[in-house]
Amino acid sequence: AQSVTQLDSQVPVFEEAPVELRCNYSSSVSVYLFWYVQYPNQGLQLLLKYLSGSTLVKGINGFEAEFNKSQTSFHLRKPSVHISDTAEYFCAVTAFYGGSQGNLIFGKGTKLSVKP
Amino acid sequence: EPEVTQTPSHQVTQMGQEVILRCVPISNHLYFYWYRQILGQKVEFLVSFYNNEISEKSEIFDDQFSVERPDGSNFTLKIRSTKLEDSAMYFCASSPGRSEKLFFGSGTQLSVL
Numbered sequence: 001a002q003s004v005t006q007l008d009s010q011v012p013v014f015e016e017a018p019v020e021l022r023c024n025y026s027s028s029v030s031v032y033l034f035w036y037v038q039y040p041n042q043g044l045q046l047l048l049k050y051l052s053g054s055t056l057v058k059g060i061n062g063f064e065a066e067f068n069k070s071q072t073s074f075h076l077r078k079p080s081v082h083i084s085d086t087a088e089y090f091c092a093v094t095a096f097y098g099g100s101q102g103n104l105i106f107g108k109g110t111k112l113s114v115k116p
Numbered sequence: 117e118p119e120v121t122q123t124p125s126h127q128v129t130q131m132g133q134e135v136i137l138r139c140v141p142i143s144n145h146l147y148f149y150w151y152r153q154i155l156g157q158k159v160e161f162l163v164s165f166y167n168n169e170i171s172e173k174s175e176i177f178d179d180q181f182s183v184e185r186p187d188g189s190n191f192t193l194k195i196r197s198t199k200l201e202d203s204a205m206y207f208c209a210s211s212p213g214r215s216e217k218l219f220f221g222s223g224t225q226l227s228v229l
Contacts (some may be wrong), residue, residue: 036220043207043220044159065201089160103149103172104158104218 002027004107012113015083020109021076023091033074034092034104035065044090050074061085086114108112118142122208122221129198129228133219137193147190149209149218150183152176159207165191166214187190200227 007022025031040084048059055067065076074091081097121140129135141148150162163173165183180196189208195202205225209218 034217041222043122043222044209044218045220046217092159095222103161103164103174104151105161106151108158 002031002093004091004093004105006091006107006110008110009108010113012115013081015114015116016066016080018079019077019081019085021089021091021112023074023076023107025072025074025091025093027072027093027095027109029095031093031095033065033067034065034094035059035074035076036090036092036106038088038090038109040087046087047076081112081114083103083114083116085112087112117221118206120205120210120219120221122224124224125222126225127227129226131200131228132197134196135195135226137195137206137208137223137226139191139193140189141191141208141210141211142219143189145210145212145219147211147214148183148185149211150193151207151209151220152173152204153207153223154201154204162193162206193199195226197225200228202226 003026005015005024013019033050036044037047040046047063048057050061050067058064063078067074088109089112092104094104123138148165151159152161161174161178164171182194184192205223207223208221213219
């Protein structure tokens, strides 16, 4: 079975500061990794995904994430945040069993609040 | 950009009552999903639906739950006899293919009293 751990439930940060949201996963099989964002009163929106290839993945809104297989991590980063980045961020994983993709397993979420 | 639409945005019901949560997936998508998020907890997978049948379901999706695609555009989740612990935000999602990204709706907040 797969699991996802987001180590921080809340991250407060000042505008224009860098931010890192941490995500660790466990799986005995190959996985795809995702970051989703949920703005207030909206649905989940895909920020970026890692399927294969380069371990540094760039997403929308200036976010990027790095897949580290040895540390089973997929941390999300942004060098300079804006007030509009205030939202809840979810790390998710989906595993492969014999070539067939399983369903998304989500972490508990990290609430990012950006202060002026 | 096309989006997944869910109605209603909020639903309040009495324990033991039946509720139907409605979703309109993106029109050319083939895979449909229901997830839920109990307040303060993880987003949890409930069920996936493809080719007019359930392709996978979690242990949460017991006999009180059912899904249907009644008319080729709507995708519904029915909870037959609601319990207090069914209170959650229910998200519908769709994707064009099995390994494509999921497009989520904005959710239906279900409160069971």
